[in-house]
Amino acid sequence: MDLFETKKYSFDLIEREHESDSDQSFVRSQQSSDAQFTSNSFRRIGPQQRVRVLGTNTRSVSTIPRRSTTGSSSIRSTTSDRQTYVLSVVEGRGLAKGEIGVAAIDLIGNTLVLSQFSDAASYSRLLTKLDIFNPIELIVPSNISDTTSSVLYNLLRQYFPQIHVVGVERKFFNETVGSNYVRRLCSSNYEALEVRLQNKFYALSAVAGLIRYIEHIQSIFFVDKSLKIVYRGTEEAMSIDFASARSLEIIVNQSDPKSDQTLLGLLNYTKTRSGLRALRATLMEPPSDKATIENRIECVDELICNVEILEQISHILGRFLDVEHLISLLAQRVKVENEATCEKKIDIIIYIKHILSLVPTLKEALEFVEHPLLKGYEQALSDPHFAELSEVINEVIHEGCKYVNGDINVKTQKCYAIKQNVDDALELARKTYSEKVDDVNSLLEEVKTRYSLPINLYYSAKKGYFFQMTFETIDSIESLPSEFVQITRKGKKIRFSTEELIQRNNRVKMAADDVFLLSAKVINGLFDRIREYIIYLQQLTEVISTLDMLASFAMATATYELVKPEFTNILSIEEGWHPLLKKDIEDYVHNDTVQSLFKIIHLAAGRNVLILMGLNMSGKSTHLKQVALLQIMAQSGCFVAAKKATFRIADQIFTRIGSNDDIESNCSTFAIELKETLYIFENLSENSLVLIDELGRGTSLDEGLGFCLSVIEHLVHIGAFTLLATHFTELSSLRNVYPTVIIMHFQIEINEENGRENIKFTHKLVEGGNQITDYGIKLAKMTEIGDKLIKDAQHLHSMITPNNTSVNIYQQRELKDFELGYHLMFLAQRRNALKDEKIREYLLSLR
The missing domain is CATH 3.40.50.300 (P-loop containing nucleotide triphosphate hydrolases)
Structure with a gap:
């Protein structure tokens, strides 16, 4: 069961009406800077479409992937280009036109990325950024809605038709508001980030429009000091424009978008979602710092030379859940508390407890590494805050409460996750829940005795408790007792229920809901304490993602016999x-x-x-x-x-x-x-x-x-x-x-x-x-185009081809002198890299 399947994100925010070519004007709100940001302040833009704001529908964005029971599975089959970003763009006006500010938030990764750069009239750099982030939704100032004169809008429709574009009134893109958001939400080292954001007015303006949209339209609220905020300048990485990225098939295969015949598919041996995201981001924007590149290569070289360490690291990483996603859920505030939200919080706490239990094991795997970068990861995993956080969780949650498979095991564990004697009312609710579960088990024995059938009791998160038996034990479905309802067949199994079981199921659910409601106060207090450690969980994510990417490079190198550059x-x-x-x-x-x-x-x-x-x-x-x-x-x-x-x-x-x-x-x-x-x-x-x-x-x-x-x-x-x-x-x-x-x-x-x-x-x-010179004609001879046509082509080719002019002796001598000088210069540059016998051979070849 995916315990995070109920996390939703609103996309279908409007209903399109194909009427006139002119767009409906925005409903004007107050002109003051603190005007309310309402659903009337934005609209989705489509070609020649009037849009009207309605209610919201929900569409699931992503869920935490279930860990394989083997603990060592790779996610090579999931290299498809998943959309997890919402991106905001604002452009300067007047003399500042062409200055672009970008803010992108990862709905899964708990990261807010800012960027500002100068762009040409073709918006080539912005289009490259869009290709890198691949956003599911794009927030822009409302003047983009003028489809008759907006160059950017037409480019978006041409190159990124899959992106949903939402226009927001310009006044909500305010650099002061954006700066306040950054100061409030930044989880660590705000002073260093503030230095980088000086005079980045348009990046901060993009933040303001993005966060306001996320909070007031999507109803996603972030806890203070909970987001990892980074500024990425264009000078820090190799730039690959979006047209080049597509023609080179770095991420998506042009013939078959579902195929893994891409550079990402070739190198993807990652075990975690965060590792896959890091690999994708690196291939789209490789670093241009020589020290960073060589450190990575040396780490990959060391991992290749120590196969046992590499295999151990890969195995441990395969047991990790998506830490970035867990942090994003920790960072969000819930508007209405109920039994469902409390249950999800218990899920998150159990998952974090499971992840923290793996940190010492991963540290031990890195004990004998030598490269300073890998040693740095080992030291980061030695941070005492991880042990502190484990102790904080164990004060409230049973130490034996672990990440388990099986729907009924998960449900029972969540009900009894909190230690005993914390709350008397909670203990009474748990006792009631246990009694209701016992009632269901007693009903099973009654039905088995009454009909003398080999019936078993099963549980699923969707259906609750139900009966099941094999098809071979009965003559036909029609022969089943009339008391059996909701009969379905799945392979050789028959599933069914009874009216009494349905009623007892409801009682079990009500009892479990009571347990979660009474657990809310304790769980919310624990949640607040865990949030104090978000910065350390973010550091753990960086270690896991980078280590997973380096291990993936090492696995690909060993598989395809690659060479060290x-x-x-x-x-x-x-x-x-x-x-x-x-x-x-x-x-x-x-x-x-x-x-x-x-x-x-x-x-x-x-x-x-x-x-x-x-x-x-x-x-x-x-x-x-x-x-x-x-x-x-x-x-x-x-x-x-x-x-x-x-x-x-x-x-x-x-x-x-x-x-x-x-x-x-x-x-x-x-x-x-x-x-x-x-x-x-x-x-x-x-x-x-x-x-x-x-x-x-x-x-x-x-x-x-x-x-x-x-x-x-x-x-x-x-x-x-x-x-x-x-x-x-x-x-x-x-x-x-x-x-x-x-x-x-x-x-x-x-x-x-x-x-x-x-x-x-x-x-x-x-x-x-x-x-x-006539290779085209020779190629034509291999076809069935016809001998006469080819002969005529040869004749005409000989008539129109001019006589080639030869190079005079002086030009030939100059060219040879240049070649000799160039090779001697090259030899001087490489003298330390070549052995003596190689140098002698080189000089003989030049002579």
Whole structure:
């Protein structure tokens, strides 16, 4: 039984009426700053829809997942993109237009995240934030409802149609109110947070609109000093725009959204919900701090080398419940106390007691670790406040009260959870409850004796007590006594009840409700005392989530034989493979990103552009995605899919992979290419990683080639590491102008069989441009398109193809001099990493 199944959250707040295109204006409340925030102050926005505020319906958001009885289950089957955030956005006006404030609250994780940043007219950074948080509901100022002129609204409808958008009057987005909320709700270290929030007016304004909406519309109230509040700046992590995240299939598979063929699915060996959330957040925003990344990698390396410790940690983590969710329930105040709310509080206390019992065990598992980060987790688990909290709970709750399975065991344990002799009225209610349960058991014996049937008594949270027996013991359902009612068959079992059992069931329920009502005073007092330890439970959550993520990286590394990455000022991948493909392809071909004389592959400051050529289906687009995914894995703190890999820390990843016409936005393929290229150059830096696939294909050959050449020249001068896949063979000449540009192609093999040419894709990268210029025609020969058509195409191709101009001797000599100088510089940088025999071999190859 999921004891938290009754936690609800209101979403269907309005009824839409398809009438005129104009939106209904808001009902104006008082103009004063303390005007009442009512249901008339907001509305849900939909395309060409008038909205009208009605009552609220409820929809369940999430429940605490039941722990497997084995205690070591993974949640790899639950990598779907669950929506748990409600997000608020406010934009500056006038001269401050483009300054965006964001506040996001995790309904499960008890975390309030603030952010403020400057954005372009395309709202690219905001869209990226929305893709990271994947909110179930978005709160915005009411001017967003003007669908005829709101650029942001149209972008939301285009890219995030699943998000419910709610307009709230602008006056409720007030930075002073938001600052007061932060001061009141922050659970720890408010002084440090206050420093970071200085002049973050729009982030604080977003907080005000969000918390007011949550409290006054959703009726969720938070206890003082109960939320973990963090500010995340855009400079602290690698930025991956939402279009790139989708094309790279980091979280969601584009072909099948339910599939786990994603980077998250590959690396997810987490045992806890908080670990899964940490893994998802890390893959969407990998850290850009070198120390953080290397600490994670060293921890993963240590866990891999100590298999017993890794297995022990994973086993213990599998027994933990969702601590973040429990904290969120602790942080919420209940408007009306009744027997149901008291019962839920007892559930929470039992769960917290169970979690605290696992802390010493997890600490013991970390006893022999060596890395300072893992040692820090061990010390955090040694915090005496965990033992104090256990003592506080054990003062009121029976020490033998533990997390158990089975509905009847759970119900009975909750009724007797509080120690004896705490309250006389409670003891009397418990005695009555016990008597009513005994009455039910006596009824079972009466019915068995009366009808001489092998009947058993069972209990479920939904139905209460009911009778059950196997179908083989009777002739047919019709032969059952008329006294039996509510007869259902489930497999080989028959379930039924009697009028007397229904009545006794009701008496048992009433007696249990009396127990919970009389327990309320004691439980509420204990709940208030537990809330004083929220900060320490939040610290426990950080330890569990990060440790679970690192253990997941270690498990994935061992499973797929990944390699430890290094971080320098170059990008070097030797025999890399696409992490989402090799596990399903036995003869997968490993590839180097760049191939030099000594088989050491690299992109560096003076060698920053790699142009990939090759036939369709040769692997160009796959290779681009492979490099991006390995960069994300490395910066997340995971090992990577290669024989050897070195990365430069990237502040952003830009991809332009695959585009078609967009009828809705009235954009042609080339127009989309221009928009995406403009976005790249608006946000590009020398530390970015740029991946472009077939730029310029959306217009004529000459214009597309010219546009592509211009883009490459700009990228050469900026210094960003760039991989560009193209069919423009003319780009091979760039090597003569820019020695920093590297040209490679995917090799193919052509064989003749029965008088017809066959093409074999080796999917292997080799240096230089395409040696075969008419590979498109050769590919057409493998189809049934017709010999005459192919011959005509060959003839026309020979007529319109210009004669290639050769490179003069002087240019060739300059290129060789550049190559020699570059490789000597590279050798000087790597002299400490290479052995003497490797250096001698390298120098011989240069000679």
